[in-house]
Amino acid sequence: MSTPAISVSSIRYSYGKQLAVDGISFDVSPGEIFGFLGPNGAGKSTTIKMLTGQLIPQDGSITILGMPVLGHNRDVHKRMGVCFEEKNLYLQMSAVENLKFFAGLHGIKDPDIKGLLQQVDLWNRAKDRVSSYSKGMRQRLMMARALINDPEVLFLDEPTDGLDPVSAKAIRDIIQKRASQGAAVLLTTHDMNEADKLSDRVAFINEGKFYAIDTPEHLKLLHGKRSATVRVKQGDEITELRIPLDEDVSGEGLKQAVGSGEVLTIHTEEATLEDIFIAMTGRGLQ
Amino acid sequence: MGAQVSTAGMIVTLLKKDFLAFSRDRIYSILSLAALILFIVVFWIFPMTVDESITVGISHHDLGMLLDADGEEGIELLVFPSEALLRSVISGDAEAWIGDDGKLIIRDVTDGESRPSGASKATVLVGLSFPEQFIISTAMGQQTTVTVYTNQDTPPEIRGAMVSFIREIAFMLAGSPLPVTEPDAEEIVLGTDRMGDQVSMRDRMRPMLAFFVLMMETFALASLIAAEISHKTITAILATPAKASHVLTAKTLFGTMLAMGQAIILLLATVSFSADNWLMLLVAVFLGALIFTSIAMVVGSMGKDFITTLFLSMLFTIPLAIPAFGVMFPGSTAPWVRIIPSYGIMQVLMDVTVYGMSWGDAWIYLTIAALWAAGLSAVGLTILKRKVVRL
Numbered sequence: 269m270s271t272p273a274i275s276v277s278s279i280r281y282s283y284g285k286q287l288a289v290d291g292i293s294f295d296v297s298p299g300e301i302f303g304f305l306g307p308n309g310a311g312k313s314t315t316i317k318m319l320t321g322q323l324i325p326q327d328g329s330i331t332i333l334g335m336p337v338l339g340h341n342r343d344v345h346k347r348m349g350v351c352f353e354e355k356n357l358y359l360q361m362s363a364v365e366n367l368k369f370f371a372g373l374h375g376i377k378d379p380d381i382k383g384l385l386q387q388v389d390l391w392n393r394a395k396d397r398v399s400s401y402s403k404g405m406r407q408r409l410m411m412a413r414a415l416i417n418d419p420e421v422l423f424l425d426e427p428t429d430g431l432d433p434v435s436a437k438a439i440r441d442i443i444q445k446r447a448s449q450g451a452a453v454l455l456t457t458h459d460m461n462e463a464d465k466l467s468d469r470v471a472f473i474n475e476g477k478f479y480a481i482d483t484p485e486h487l488k489l490l491h492g493k494r495s496a497t498v499r500v501k502q503g504d505e506i507t508e509l510r511i512p513l514d515e516d517v518s519g520e521g522l523k524q525a526v527g528s529g530e531v532l533t534i535h536t537e538e539a540t541l542e543d544i545f546i547a548m549t550g551r552g553l554q
Numbered sequence: 555m556g557a558q559v560s561t562a563g564m565i566v567t568l569l570k571k572d573f574l575a576f577s578r579d580r581i582y583s584i585l586s587l588a589a590l591i592l593f594i595v596v597f598w599i600f601p602m603t604v605d606e607s608i609t610v611g612i613s614h615h616d617l618g619m620l621l622d623a624d625g626e627e628g629i630e631l632l633v634f635p636s637e638a639l640l641r642s643v644i645s646g647d648a649e650a651w652i653g654d655d656g657k658l659i660i661r662d663v664t665d666g667e668s669r670p671s672g673a674s675k676a677t678v679l680v681g682l683s684f685p686e687q688f689i690i691s692t693a694m695g696q697q698t699t700v701t702v703y704t705n706q707d708t709p710p711e712i713r714g715a716m717v718s719f720i721r722e723i724a725f726m727l728a729g730s731p732l733p734v735t736e737p738d739a740e741e742i743v744l745g746t747d748r749m750g751d752q753v754s755m756r757d758r759m760r761p762m763l764a765f766f767v768l769m770m771e772t773f774a775l776a777s778l779i780a781a782e783i784s785h786k787t788i789t790a791i792l793a794t795p796a797k798a799s800h801v802l803t804a805k806t807l808f809g810t811m812l813a814m815g816q817a818i819i820l821l822l823a824t825v826s827f828s829a830d831n832w833l834m835l836l837v838a839v840f841l842g843a844l845i846f847t848s849i850a851m852v853v854g855s856m857g858k859d860f861i862t863t864l865f866l867s868m869l870f871t872i873p874l875a876i877p878a879f880g881v882m883f884p885g886s887t888a889p890w891v892r893i894i895p896s897y898g899i900m901q902v903l904m905d906v907t908v909y910g911m912s913w914g915d916a917w918i919y920l921t922i923a924a925l926w927a928a929g930l931s932a933v934g935l936t937i938l939k940r941k942v943v944r945l
Contacts, residue, residue, distance in 0.1 A: 342797070346558075348793075354786045360575055361574060370790070373567055374559070375563070
């Protein structure tokens, strides 16, 4: 087993009396996409802030690429990329100027800005001021900025939040590509579809605590309830029949439903991560 | 992955970004340029000469040789046809105008008379009414009474001067000292006696204009810092190898260079530098820029938008303008003004450019200003750092 790129042990943080993160622990391996799934205020962003050195954990420890992180660590920051939830770009500067500036802070003298902007489909607007960009374009530029130093660890805070399907897919493709190249990716989201599509493992976080850490498939197998919905026409009436597959091991229920009239549609359904999250925490993801 | 960036390299990168961001912000770059041009124009519009003459209204039927006194230095005589008219002008019920032909025109203000065309208004601060037999009586050594009319705008020293003036005329007429007793009074001039060597309004404006330049840059820098905080771009910087100390150092350098650069341009355009004073002026401007940059950091940390930043900038910088007003109106400043951080800077800017102040006299002002600059910088940096790390 490879050495984890990110190793977190019992970290805790509270804002005054408000406990934001309550002793969570996890590891992320190189090449792994680790999804942090939880509603707003669950502790996702506070965790990211501790991992990126913006906040110092009040308890516990964090190791990134084998180096301890307690606040700002120049050697760690050199090898990580962060895509913030806020679109914190210099709006009066162009995409090229934004990327050149951050490349300069990383000590990169000749950054491949063209390649990065082509990757996020912004090369044709490279010299326009960011203030003229749409939300999706800004998010793609945020992603390009996070990749400017070819990071070994990527922290992505709600990277596809509010994006159109095309922009969201473009971002997801980049994340998967970077992970396949060996980068450890920690992704926070409250979009269960995104977590499901992207993550090798997900962690359910609520009120600063982990409720589960596992692969999406395994979580669905363990906690989900599969069903099939059959719509049949009986005479002039259309009826919809829902058969719980976990209870219908012999398949008799499904056979009866299919034979009860003219079959119009059959849909199988499996539990979503959101269903499981709600079942485990008693709280929705929004 | 790039090479390790040195601290200097990091700060230069941040400085380049700050200059780029400033130059791209149309509001602040246009405001800075327009303000600088305006201040330079204002400086050259103000008069370089000082009008030290006093217009004195007199009423007498037969002045004759008395009018020769018009040659008296700093006194211009304006002859009124009657004492009543003289009294009404001094009291403000009427105005005295001088026509193109040099004749006196009296405009009754209470009747709402229109202003005489082609005439210029004369400001008569004091009036002298001589009795009918003044010349003969005085020449014969008899005691006479001359009425001196003044109003609330007449400075007390002019009243005293008029008494001396009358005594001199009487002496001239009588040809020998009159049997009058000199008043038991002594004139004490506080500070440097500039009698006959008054400072022009243009020279008095210089520190005030330099102050306004620094104030403008305070607002511009505070707005840039506020924008970095509200847009959380500082957070993005701190997610790179750049540390908070790099950001703060770059901001201090940027603010100081910006304010100092503009102030130097102003001083160059107002021909303030000389071979003897350039270093003293640069030190004063540097300390001033540092003080204002520190204030910009405090304001930038607190400001949330354009309006609050503007309001806070005014709130913090207007008290610093008081010493500049003190320089414009000498003798008007209270002793407590000396504790205002900008006092030393303004004093040096004024005294160096106008009176040729030496290092021996300037060092105390510059030392106090340096202490203020160090203290305020510490406060500004602390507040900004707390804000940055808590984002």
